[in-house]
Ligand code: UD1
């Protein structure tokens with residue numbers, strides 16, 4: 001049975017990032033760079049996937065979790081040494097071994113598949129990925145013979161001017177014949193710099209008359225590694241374009257992909273419409289036919305089918321089917337807005353559960369509240385949920401009507417169908433169906449008995 005293993009080189013320092021964070025952990029579209037590499041390796045059914053760690057090993061290994069195996073390379077003696085260390089975790093009977101790097105997050109699945117298929121068809125010891133670059137500075141050059149066949153890879157430091165002028169470079173991704181790799185890796189000589197170059201295997205294979213093949217990437221920008229933050233930004237834009245196109249092909253309307261930022265971790269239902277200046281991040285799930293934006297930010301949230309989030313911020317929250325949020329609403333973590341509810345115009349909700357068809361149309365704050373179905377929250381309503389030391393809960397029953405400018409001093413319960421008058425300050429529980437008014441709020445019939453004008457309920 002044929003089998004494919006993969007090795008991901010990620011022990012290097014990534015000096016040009018000028019960062020305390022290991023290069024492969026820099027986020028791209030909501031995931032660490034190396035996560036995108038592991039995704040494409042999983043998609044091509046590589047098993048096992050072995051990541052070589054070194055610089056920042058603890059952080060990289062923690063980020064990998066159980067998505068890949070890792071081996072440590074100490075000290076980092078070059079790319080051939082890194083593969084040698086990794087092979088200890090690759091089964092002897094792996095027929096093919098893909099080698100790539102943790103900093104090539106855009107590698108297309110089709111390109112990896114082409115490398116593997118070429119190795120399978122030709123039986124070549126090595127099939128390597130090359131790219132033609134306008135500026136090949138810094139890369140190993142592909143040197144071809146008179147018959148255009150591969151002769152060697154020459155690293156820049158070892159290249160003479162004629163070799164440096166070659167524009168075809170080694171991208172650093174290869175598919176090896178497994179047993180040939182095992183048998184020949186130890187033959188790689190130590191370079192003058194003291195490192196062991198994986199690229200020296202090419203010269204060895206050519207000298208032995210063993211077949212080596214090259215596949216040139218048609219889009220070099222997808223095959224080359226990220227070395228600094230300028231390349232990181234360019235790559236992230238390409239990645240986001242790919243993400244947006246995948247969603248559009250799957251039936252999502254994205255009005256203006258250039259002004260829309262969607263993390264790789266977001267799921268979007270069919271016929272949803274994403275309006276401009278919208279940022280969708282974390283593990284957000286957008287329902288079918290939902291409309292998000294213009295100008296919305298949704299993080300880690302679930303938006304129901306046919307819901308609308310218009311010019312608002314929604315963080316770690318849940319919005320029910322057909323609900324409408326915004327403009328200018330802020331749903332903070334732990335907010336749940338029931339189906340058909342309408343929230344907008346400077347409404348803020350935190351860690352509160354609202355039932356179906358709740359209306360909170362104007363500036364107001366609900367924190368640590370449980371709100372039933374069909375409740376009206378009047379303009380200016382505030383849950384005074386914090387007493388200076390602890391947070392307390394407000395409970396509002398089904399069908400309650402909270403008059404404008406009501407202060408609800410938590411802990412407090414408003415019964416189903418109860419009403420509060422405009423400007424009331426509610427400090428005690430209100431029974432079902434009762435109306436309270438005033439400061440502090442009292443049942444309306446008590447106020448009347450004492451005389452004076454009751455405020456409008
Ligand atoms: C390497 C190739 C070069 C190619 C280029 C593509 C070699 C000798 N040269 O050069 O032909 O054009 O990649 O980007 O392979 N790493 C380890 N352990 C080590 C050394 C490196 O894990 O001991 C990892 C690094 O983290 C990095 C990758 O291997 O992900 C490449 O190493 P790097 O030092 O950047 O090689 P280059 O000089 O760029």
Ligand code: CA
Pocket residue numbers: 225227
């Ligand atoms: Ca490099």
